Amino acid sequence: MWKSVGNGVLEGASKVGDIDPSKLTITTSETLKPIPPPETLTFGATKTDHMLVIAFDPENGWNAPEIKPYGPFSLDPCSSVFHYATSMFEGMKAYLGPDGEPLLFRPEMNMSRMEKSAERVALPPFNSQALLTLIKKLVVLEKRWIPTEPGYSLYLRPTMIGTRPSLGVTASDHALLYVICTPAGPFFKGPSTDLSLSAVNEHVRAWPGGHGGHKLAVNYGPGFGPLREANSQGYNQVLWLLGDKITEAGAMNFFAVVKRDDGDLDLITPPLDGTILPGVTRQSILDLANAHTEGKSHLPDVPSTQKLYTHEQDLTMTYLRLWHDEGKLLETFCVGTAVIVGSVTRIGQDGKDLIIGSSQAGCPWTDAFRKRLTDIQLGKFKHEGWAVPCAEA
Ligand SMILES: *Cc1c(COP(=O)(O)O)cnc(C)c1O
Numbered sequence: 329m330w331k332s333v334g335n336g337v338l339e340g341a342s343k344v345g346d347i348d349p350s351k352l353t354i355t356t357s358e359t360l361k362p363i364p365p366p367e368t369l370t371f372g373a374t375k376t377d378h379m380l381v382i383a384f385d386p387e388n389g390w391n392a393p394e395i396k397p398y399g400p401f402s403l404d405p406c407s408s409v410f411h412y413a414t415s416m417f418e419g420m421k422a423y424l425g426p427d428g429e430p431l432l433f434r435p436e437m438n439m440s441r442m443e444k445s446a447e448r449v450a451l452p453p454f455n456s457q458a459l460l461t462l463i464k465k466l467v468v469l470e471k472r473w474i475p476t477e478p479g480y481s482l483y484l485r486p487t488m489i490g491t492r493p494s495l496g497v498t499a500s501d502h503a504l505l506y507v508i509c510t511p512a513g514p515f516f517k518g519p520s521t522d523l524s525l526s527a528v529n530e531h532v533r534a535w536p537g538g539h540g541g542h543k544l545a546v547n548y549g550p551g552f553g554p555l556r557e558a559n560s561q562g563y564n565q566v567l568w569l570l571g572d573k574i575t576e577a578g579a580m581n582f583f584a585v586v587k588r589d590d591g592d593l594d595l596i597t598p599p600l601d602g603t604i605l606p607g608v609t610r611q612s613i614l615d616l617a618n619a620h621t622e623g624k625s626h627l628p629d630v631p632s633t634q635k636l637y638t639h640e641q642d643l644t645m646t647y648l649r650l651w652h653d654e655g656k657l658l659e660t661f662c663v664g665t666a667v668i669v670g671s672v673t674r675i676g677q678d679g680k681d682l683i684i685g686s687s688q689a690g691c692p693w694t695d696a697f698r699k700r701l702t703d704i705q706l707g708k709f710k711h712e713g714w715a716v717p718c719a720e721a
Pocket of ligand 1: 419543576578579580581605606607608609610663664665666
């Protein structure tokens with residue numbers, strides 16, 4: 329039996345194979361799909377022509393990777409994923425750089441998170457560098473699908489499911505790793521990008537010692553009931569609380585900009601205590617804020633002398649309300665690969681709404697982070713190692 333020895337390495341790799349990009353076979357689609365006009369795209373609905381598929385079985389380990397026409401799988405009804413939710417995923421985006429070549433944003437962070445998710449549900453370990461090489465090849469093949477309009481990109485969904493064809497309540501020793509691509513526009517459609525959140529603590533998304541810090545499928549389905557309720561009350565998303573403590577909003581990390589008594593600002597987001605998904609965007613926002621405050625790289629259209637001190641610390645509704653009433657709560661926003669940076673202007677709890685930000689002041693920090701991040705993603709603003717070209721793969 330294969331066994332992980334960490335870092336995606338399989339013990340006894342001579343017996344079972346790891347992912348080997350040199351064994352890739354590519355079968356291209358005979359008829360390519362027409363590309364729909366970008367304004368008609370809804371998130372995740374349009375699929376590109378091809379997908380990457382790699383199967384794992386206990387005898388051979390990882391089989392030869394295949395890029396082939398997008399299409400359905402045939403799976404045994406007993407498959408582990410259908411009964412025990414052995415399923416995990418990633419979300420990444422590809423953009424076209426100024427030279428017309430595809431770029432990925434900090435993809436190694438998605439790869440290492442994916443390895444950890446696999447480990448949490450005992451799905452087989454894999455060489456994530458090899459997977460990244462294959463993802464780049466897929467993106468290069470699907471390049472014509474990458475939209476160039478501002479706010480648009482090609483969303484990638486690496487996924488792994490347990491396919492052990494037996495009802496035994498145990499780890500899946502068969503798996504399917506696949507990557508699909510879907511062209512995507514701005515995540516929240518409508519006249520405004522402002523988000524409203526309904527703060528909820530009668531249902532919890534994640535708890536201490538739980539698995540909310542991993543991108544496991546099982547973390548999302550149970551959120552859809554509360555989301556539907558929040559939508560019916562006129563809110564875009566759920567703000568997940570643990571008691572009074574703010575954790576995340578929907579599947580996005582949450583930030584607050586708070587004015588200090590000395591005139592500088594605090595940027596606060598909950599710490600990675602196991603209840604928070606370690607977002608690539610979250611880390612990037614912290615990095616950009618630190619670079620600004622240390623004078624290394626100033627954010628656009630905000631005072632270069634104003635310092636924004638980052639804190640990964642507990643954030644409660646009680647404090648949010650207090651800061652709001654004292655006029656210190658300047659901005660709140662949510663971040664994630666899909667939304668990038670979404671401004672939060674209304675948070676409801678127990679029938680009362682907290683209105684954040686003023687229409688005159690706008691939300692300069694939220695806007696600055698969104699602009700800088702998208703410029704880096706599009707290769708317009710150079711940031712060492714963050715926009716990774718696919719072409720040489
Ligand atoms: C994916 C996700 C995020 C955002 O992570 P990114 O790496 O920035 O896309 C935040 N919270 C949850 C619960 C998520 O699933």
